Amino acid sequence: MESEKSNYGAIMVYFTKPSWAFLVLLFTVIAILSLQISPKAIILPFPLFPVPGSSELDFESDFDPGSCVATFGELPERKHVMSLKDFGGVGDGKRSDTAAFRKALDYMQRFSEKGGAQLNVPQGKWLTGSFNLTSNFTLFLEQGAVILGSEDPEEWPIVEPLPSYGRGRERLGGRHISLIHGDGLTNVVITGNNGTIDGQGRIWWKLWWNRTLNHTRGHLVELMNSRNILISNLTFRNSPFWTIHPVYCSNVVVKGMTILAPLNAPNTDGIDPDSSTNVCIEDCYIESGDDLVAIKSGWDQYGIKMARPSSNIKVRRISGTTPTCSGVGIGSEMSGGIFNVTIENMHVWNSAAGVRIKTDKGRGGYIANITIRNIMMERVKIPIRLSRGSNDHPDDRWDPKAIPKIRGIFISDIVSLNSTKAPVLAGIRGASFEGLCFKNVTLLGLSPNAAWHCEFVSGCTNAVFPLPCPHLQNNGSSTCCS
Numbered sequence: 001m002e003s004e005k006s007n008y009g010a011i012m013v014y015f016t017k018p019s020w021a022f023l024v025l026l027f028t029v030i031a032i033l034s035l036q037i038s039p040k041a042i043i044l045p046f047p048l049f050p051v052p053g054s055s056e057l058d059f060e061s062d063f064d065p066g067s068c069v070a071t072f073g074e075l076p077e078r079k080h081v082m083s084l085k086d087f088g089g090v091g092d093g094k095r096s097d098t099a100a101f102r103k104a105l106d107y108m109q110r111f112s113e114k115g116g117a118q119l120n121v122p123q124g125k126w127l128t129g130s131f132n133l134t135s136n137f138t139l140f141l142e143q144g145a146v147i148l149g150s151e152d153p154e155e156w157p158i159v160e161p162l163p164s165y166g167r168g169r170e171r172l173g174g175r176h177i178s179l180i181h182g183d184g185l186t187n188v189v190i191t192g193n194n195g196t197i198d199g200q201g202r203i204w205w206k207l208w209w210n211r212t213l214n215h216t217r218g219h220l221v222e223l224m225n226s227r228n229i230l231i232s233n234l235t236f237r238n239s240p241f242w243t244i245h246p247v248y249c250s251n252v253v254v255k256g257m258t259i260l261a262p263l264n265a266p267n268t269d270g271i272d273p274d275s276s277t278n279v280c281i282e283d284c285y286i287e288s289g290d291d292l293v294a295i296k297s298g299w300d301q302y303g304i305k306m307a308r309p310s311s312n313i314k315v316r317r318i319s320g321t322t323p324t325c326s327g328v329g330i331g332s333e334m335s336g337g338i339f340n341v342t343i344e345n346m347h348v349w350n351s352a353a354g355v356r357i358k359t360d361k362g363r364g365g366y367i368a369n370i371t372i373r374n375i376m377m378e379r380v381k382i383p384i385r386l387s388r389g390s391n392d393h394p395d396d397r398w399d400p401k402a403i404p405k406i407r408g409i410f411i412s413d414i415v416s417l418n419s420t421k422a423p424v425l426a427g428i429r430g431a432s433f434e435g436l437c438f439k440n441v442t443l444l445g446l447s448p449n450a451a452w453h454c455e456f457v458s459g460c461t462n463a464v465f466p467l468p469c470p471h472l473q474n475n476g477s478s479t480c481c482s
Contacts, residue, residue: 068253068280068314078138079115080108083122091124093148098155101131109134116187121145121195129155130218133182133190141195141234149179149199149220149240156218156240162247164275164298164306164336166394168216169241170208170267176218178245185226196235197221201265204240208266217241217267224248232256239268243288247274248308257284263323265289270320272296275308275336286320291329291356292348293318295338297365300398303335304364310338319347327351327375332358332390334404335365342371349378354416356385357406361428362393364402372411383416383443384423386433386457403431409459410437418445422466427456434458436472441465 082104084091089100108117116136123144129152133139141147150156156176161167168175179199182188199220207213220239223229227250235258236243243259246252254271261268270286273279274296286292297303297310315328327348330338348354354377357367377383386406406427422443427433436459446466454469461468 068255068282078111078118078136080111080117081120082108082117083120084126085122089121089126091122091126093125093127093146096128096150096155097126098129098131098150101126101128105131105134105137108137112136121147121192128179130157130177130179130181133180133185133188133223135186135188137185137187138189138191139180140189141192141197143193143195145192145195147179147195147197149197149201149238151200151203153203158215161216162224164247164303164308165333166299166302169299170216171213172395173215175216176240178219178222180221181223182226183224185223185229187228188223188226189230189232190221190234191230191232192234194233194235196237198237199239199243201238201240201261201268205265219243219245221245222247223252227251229253230255234258235260237261238265241267242269242272242290242294244271245274246272246276246279249273249276250278252276252279254279254281255283257286259284259286259288259320261288263287263289263321269294269325273310273313274298274333275303275306275310276313277309277311279310279313281314281318282316284318284320286318286322288320288322289324290322291325292320292322292327294329294331295341296331296333297336297338299333299394300335300362300364300402302394303333304399304402306336308336309365310334310336311340313341315341315343315346317345321348321350322352323350324352326353326356326385327377327380328355328372329353330357330367330370332360332363332392334359334367335363335402337365337367338370339366339368341369342373343375344372345374347376347378348380351377351380352382353385354380354383354414355411356382356387357409358387358390359404359406359428360388360390360392361400362398362402363404364399366405366407367409368406369408370410372409372414374413375415377414377416377419379418380416381420382424383414383419384411384425384438384441386425386427386436388426388428403428405431406433406436408435410439411441412437412439414441414443416443416445419443419450420446422446422450422452423468425452425454425457425469425471429456431456436460438462438464438468438472 111117118138217240452469454471
């Protein structure tokens with residue numbers, strides 16, 4: 001990992017405050033252009049799917065520093081395009097359209113190797129329980145289309161727990177399936193003309209608040225063991241649990257999304273790539289009751305055994321707020337390992353933390369080669385936090401000797417206004433939390449006696465205010481921040 005960062009100091013740039021007027025203009029132009037998207041022809045800024053003569057999308061060569069993609073391309077039109085109304089959909093928001101969705105997907109599955117299929121969801125309110133997608137498929141929500149998640153838990157069936165978790169994340173045993181689900185798929189697009197998918201999660205939040213939840217809540221969208229995925233240009237609201245959850249996936253792009261949940265809605269993370277590789281998340285606005293973005297890779301001994309890391313992940317141009325959690329979280333479920341992550345050009349406000357790395361005894365695993373840069377924070381309680389001690393384990397078979405390792409965290413060009421506390425960097429006794437590098441970090445609004453809190457960590461700093469803790473000064477590794 002050190003060799004990959006040997007030129008770190010040479011490539012870093014000084015933070016400059018972005019021109020918000022320019023960004024507003026840019027997003028306005030994007031919004032206007034997005035309304036011109038045809039329900040049949042989806043224009044993408046890159047060839048998401050392999051072009052003739054190629055294999056998989058090469059994340060490292062095809063993704064440049066300023067965009068998820070280096071070239072422009074157009075997805076081929078699906079040869080078989082139908083409307084949900086063709087399958088008996090009603091769209092009045094009262095009568096169930098679960099049967100229509102399931103009938104449509106069952107029918108369209110036959111075209112996965114015959115030119116692919118696209119299901120258009122017209123304007124209206126389409127009430128449904130869970131349904132499964134298919135390969136070479138596009139789910140397209142036309143303008144004014146709203147998919148409503150059923151408020152009947154029976155329409156969110158119980159499925160097996162993820163093998164890297166060993167049980168449901170909240171309760172023992174199985175878990176409720178996501179509203180929109182897929183397993184073992186290739187070439188899937190969920191997009192539209194700014195349509196909405198609303199999980200109607202309040203009934204699930206009440207079960208959590210009242211401690212009457214029997215099984216772990218379902219996600220709004222979960223794709224497993226899948227590749228070449230695009231989720232774009234939609235609004236997702238009120239997920240029962242984590243909103244977008246790609247797990248064991250590769251080549252995933254989440255772009256131009258608006259994700260909303262009440263700020264007190266429990267565990268409504270925005271986007272959670274989990275044991276996945278080659279993931280790009282960009283140009284999204286998120287308000288939630290948990291992390292805006294959280295990168296995960298399995299839970300304690302189950303994640304260690306599966307050893308499926310999250311890697312090659314880019315998170316950029318995300319803005320939003322979460323009063324209880326962080327703009328971007330890494331962990332705490334990180335037992336399969338997390339490496340090669342870039343987080344940049346974010347704006348976070350009114351939040352508990354800006355950037356947070358979470359881990360604990362029993363997690364094992366590692367977090368390495370993480371670059372975090374160009375982050376603007378306003379009224380964030382703890383701008384930078386490395387925390388331990390969640391005391392959150394799947395069962396009593398977790399191994400207290402499984403200690404996580406953290407190495408190579410590069411944080412630069414950070415401005416935090418009206419901060420409440422200085423950074424908190426709490427490592428674990430006997431663990432290796434080293435190579436923490438901070439450069440051009442300015443935290444304003446702290447009280448004069450505010451001080452960094454550091455335990456069991458080591459690293460270096462350059463141009464940091466206020467003065468960092470001694471653990472990050474004069475330790476013989478100052479060249480990492482030069």
